[in-house]
Amino acid sequence: MTEKLIIIGAGQAGLQVAATLRQKDYTGKILMIGDEAHLPYERPPLSKGFLKGLVPAERLSLKPAAFYQDKAIDCLTGVAVTRIDRRQKRLRLSDHSEQTYEKLVLATGSRARTLDIPGIGLAGVQSLRTLEDAAAIAESLRPGQRLVIAGGGYIGLEVAAAARSLGIDVTLLEIADRVMQRTATPHLSEFFQKEHASQGVDIRLNTGIASIEGKGRVERVFCSDGASLAADTVIIGIGVIPNQTLAEDAGLAVNDGVLVDEFAATSDPYIYAAGDCARHPNACFGGLVRLESVQNAVDQAKCAAFSILGTPQPYREIPWFWSDQYDLKLQIAGLWRQDDQVIVRGDPATRKFSLLCLRNGALAAISTINNLQDFLPAKKLIAAGACLDTAAASDPAIPLKTFL
Amino acid sequence: MAKIIVTTRTGEISEVTGKPGYSVMEILRDNGFDEIAAICGGSCSCATCHVYVDRDQLDRLAAQSEDEYDLVSSTDHHKPESRLSCQIDFSEALDGLRVTIAPED
Ligand SMILES: Cc1cc2nc3c(=O)[nH]c(=O)nc-3n(C[C@H](O)[C@H](O)[C@H](O)COP(=O)(O)OP(=O)(O)OC[C@H]3O[C@@H](n4cnc5c(N)ncnc54)[C@H](O)[C@@H]3O)c2cc1C
Ligand code: FES
Numbered sequence: 159m160t161e162k163l164i165i166i167g168a169g170q171a172g173l174q175v176a177a178t179l180r181q182k183d184y185t186g187k188i189l190m191i192g193d194e195a196h197l198p199y200e201r202p203p204l205s206k207g208f209l210k211g212l213v214p215a216e217r218l219s220l221k222p223a224a225f226y227q228d229k230a231i232d233c234l235t236g237v238a239v240t241r242i243d244r245r246q247k248r249l250r251l252s253d254h255s256e257q258t259y260e261k262l263v264l265a266t267g268s269r270a271r272t273l274d275i276p277g278i279g280l281a282g283v284q285s286l287r288t289l290e291d292a293a294a295i296a297e298s299l300r301p302g303q304r305l306v307i308a309g310g311g312y313i314g315l316e317v318a319a320a321a322r323s324l325g326i327d328v329t330l331l332e333i334a335d336r337v338m339q340r341t342a343t344p345h346l347s348e349f350f351q352k353e354h355a356s357q358g359v360d361i362r363l364n365t366g367i368a369s370i371e372g373k374g375r376v377e378r379v380f381c382s383d384g385a386s387l388a389a390d391t392v393i394i395g396i397g398v399i400p401n402q403t404l405a406e407d408a409g410l411a412v413n414d415g416v417l418v419d420e421f422a423a424t425s426d427p428y429i430y431a432a433g434d435c436a437r438h439p440n441a442c443f444g445g446l447v448r449l450e451s452v453q454n455a456v457d458q459a460k461c462a463a464f465s466i467l468g469t470p471q472p473y474r475e476i477p478w479f480w481s482d483q484y485d486l487k488l489q490i491a492g493l494w495r496q497d498d499q500v501i502v503r504g505d506p507a508t509r510k511f512s513l514l515c516l517r518n519g520a521l522a523a524i525s526t527i528n529n530l531q532d533f534l535p536a537k538k539l540i541a542a543g544a545c546l547d548t549a550a551a552s553d554p555a556i557p558l559k560t561f562l
Numbered sequence: 563m564a565k566i567i568v569t570t571r572t573g574e575i576s577e578v579t580g581k582p583g584y585s586v587m588e589i590l591r592d593n594g595f596d597e598i599a600a601i602c603g604g605s606c607s608c609a610t611c612h613v614y615v616d617r618d619q620l621d622r623l624a625a626q627s628e629d630e631y632d633l634v635s636s637t638d639h640h641k642p643e644s645r646l647s648c649q650i651d652f653s654e655a656l657d658g659l660r661v662t663i664a665p666e667d
Contacts (some may be wrong), residue, residue, distance in 0.1 A: 181596060200603045217584070222592045452601055480607035487629060489607055530632035534609060534667065559636065 161186035163466060164249060164259040166239045166404065168192025170201070170452055171433030172265035173220055174459030175466075180229040182467055188231045189257065191249075193238035194288060197223060202452060204292035205316035206482050209299065210323055215289060242408035244426055261428050263462055264416055266401035268434040268450060273308070273394060277370030283392045286313055295393065301325035303390040306379045308367040310337030312481050314395035315350060318359045319483035328359045329387055333366040340397075341479075341490075343500050345513055346525050350483070353509075357484060367392075398450060400435045413437060415448040420472040422462035430465060432458035442477055442493045442522070442540070451479045476540050478533075487530065491537045492523030501546075504529060504554040511554070512536070519545040535559045564657035566590075571597050571663050580652040586661065587611040587648035597663045604648035609633050609667060611647040616660040623650055637667045 163179070165172045168190050176188050192198070199218040207213035226233050234251075241250035242262070249257045270285030272278060284295050295317070299305065305321050307314045310332035318328045330337075336347035337354075351361055366382040370392060379387045400415040411417040411425040415437030422430045422438070433455040437448040454477060461473040478491040486509065494515050504511030512532045515523040520543050524536035535558040539546070542562070550556055563579045566589060570576075578593040580586070590598045590611075599610035606629050615623065620643060626634075630649045634640060644664065652659075 177596065202603055202605070206605070217588065225594065228594065452603075456599070456601060478608075480602055480605060482605055482607075487605075487607065528629070530606075530629050531636045533607075533633065534636045 161260045162258070163188050163261045163263065164257060165190040165263045165265055166249075167265035167267055167401075167433070167435075168194065168196075168198050168233060168235060169265060169267045169433065170198060170220065170455035171267070171459040172263070173198040174456045175263050175265060175430075175432065175463050176229070176231045177221075178460045178463035179466065180231065182463065184463075184467060186260070189234065190231060191234045191237055191239055191251065191257070193236065193252070195236045196289060197221070197226065197233060197235060199289060200452075201287070202480075204289065205286060205313050206320060208292050209296050209317065209320040211296070215293070218289065239404060242404055242429075244408050244429070247428065259428075261466055262430070263466075264405055264424070264429065264431040264435055265433050265455075265459065266404065266435045268398035268400045270394065271397045271399050273367065273396065275367065275369050277372065277376065278394075280370055280372050280376045281374055282372070282376040282390060283370055283394065285394050286317065287398070295391065298391045299324050299326055303327065304388055305329070305391045305393065306331065306367070306387055306389040307393045307395055309393075309395035309397070310334075310361065310363075311340070311395055311397060312338065314393065315354065315483055316481060317393055317395065318354060319357070322357050322359060323484070329389075330354070330359055330361045331365045331367055331381060332361065332363050333382070335363050337361070337363075341494070342525065343494055343498075343513055343515065345500055345502065345506075346488075346527075349506055349527065350486075353484065353486060367394075398434065400437075400448060402435055405429075405431070405435075413446075417446070420461075420474075421465045421470045422458055422473065423465055430462040432462045438473060440477070440493070441474065444495075447493070449477055451477065453478050476537050478537060485528075487526075487528050489526045489530065489533045490523070491533065492521070492540045494523040494525075498522055499548075501548055501552045503532070503552050514546065514551055516546060516548070521546055521551075532558050535562060538562055564652070564654045565659075566652070566656075567658065567660045568593075568595060569660070569662040570595065571665060580656065580659070582653045584652055585648045586613070586650040586652050586659070587646075589652055590647060590661075590663075595663065597666075598647065600648060602648075606630055606633060606646060606649055609637050609646060612637055612639070612664040612667070613645055613647045613661040614641060614643045614664055615645050615650075617643050619659060622656060622659070637664070639665045639667065
């Protein structure tokens with residue numbers, strides 16, 4: 159009997175599991191079930207080129223429709239899985255149908271965190287996770303309008319940059335004392351705050367959003383410091399929550415993410431998880447972590463596929479990420495920790511430099527700003543656990559390659 | 563219809579129709595060349611769309627940006643004819659373009 163694999167979630171990770179399995183000649187049946195109306199598409203442009211009108215929706219598809227037919231990957235879109243019965247290996251779907259599986263992959267991703275504040279339900283108050291979210295935001299971003307963004311993470315900052323380029327008035331509220339506080343070194347936060355300020359974004363640190371007012375549609379935002387701002391659109395960009403309810407209800411181990419081992423296996427031997435929804439052991443972090451990036455979705459999905467094929471390979475890839483804001487290209491590899499020693503390589507005033515994070519003398523992470531030649535060599539140095547001489551590493555005239 | 567002639571890592575050669583206005587990376591990806599991972603989706607951040615363009619055709623392409631050069635030249639398999647396929651906009655004028663998918667970094 160051929161094995162039947164079901165993938166829940168038709169996103170970056172779900173697609174990659176299916177694609178890798180077929181690449182490796184998996185002969186079982188593959189069914190991918192997704193609750194969005196679309197086949198898997200790229201989210202990164204949603205806060206970048208798509209908002210600026212540079213990338214149309216039809217160019218966001220990760221694969222053309224023919225791919226799924228050619229590779230015998232069956233897809234159900236617009237349908238959610240509502241229940242996993244692990245004993246019967248059966249799924250209940252939102253259209254009341256049922257499906258049985260031999261193996262299951264959870265690639266359910268994450269959803270935008272919301273706030274429980276007055277006015278959150280008004281028209282013009284948006285999160286940004288899906289194509290529909292982005293289309294609604296793009297629709298409301300008209301020159302001369304006023305946008306308030308709650309949250310200075312990557313999505314908030316990218317939307318701020320896109321909106322400024324469209325001539326929109328932007329105020330960004332960040333409850334912490336710096337932007338990108340969770341993932342970036344203080345140097346990087348400071349650099350980006352200055353850039354956004356010079357582009358005309360009104361960044362207010364240590365300030366949260368307290369309530370929103372308007373008649374049907376947002377008109378005014380009240381901040382935690384008592385200030386009030388006129389607004390036509392409000393974007394809530396305060397992070398994501400892993401989609402783990404299905405797993406939790408089915409009795410799988412979860413803790414801010416579905417818990418998996420380094421082979422993407424959950425606490426059920428027939429169920430795997432990958433991508434934004436999975437909390438996994440990561441050597442770069444030195445513990446369990448949940449990452450929200452394309453790299454992680456792709457590489458962890460590959461790892462799940464290898465486990466399904468019976469040729470398990472531990473997930474050891476160096477995490478990396480990128481962000482585009484204005485004419486700034488930010489690339490990050492490795493995971494920065496608060497106790498890392500940070501070396502500045504190059505002069506931030508030139509807007510082309512890198513920040514190297516050393517942990518016990520070894521390169522643990524890098525952020526490059528408009529400095530692309532440092533990125534790939536640094537990734538290799540991180541993988542190798544290379545120790546760097548701080549004086550030499552801070553000299554941009556010495557290529558990082560030479561330390562390999 | 564303008565064509566692109568593609569050589570894969572295993573040396574297989576095939577011809578695909580290129581969509582003008584799309585990048586060469588998008589055309590390769592949409593034609594099922596899964597050796598092109600294109601993780602960053604064309605934002606010049608990953609170098610997983612690295613190709614070699616036939617030397618005698620290099621001058622048909624628009625010049626490489628500094629960012630593209632900086633990224634592609636730091637790959638292990640960089641050659642003078644290296645390009646990031648996401649940074650090449652395809653057009654009718656590029657009919658007959660020959661590219662070879664570079665080894666994985
Ligand atoms: C605006 C934006 C910009 C981003 N920019 C970048 C960037 O520049 N670089 C980067 O590396 N990363 C970026 N990311 C993050 C990246 O897109 C995600 O990490 C990646 O999409 C995660 O893939 P995934 O497959 O785990 O989840 P997703 O791509 O979210 O896919 C999960 C899918 O599962 C569906 N689903 C959930 N529950 C069910 C259910 N019960 N039944 C059926 N279907 C279900 C969801 O609706 C979704 O379609 C960005 C994200 C956003 C939103
Ligand atoms: S797709 Fe990432 S650099 Fe071309």
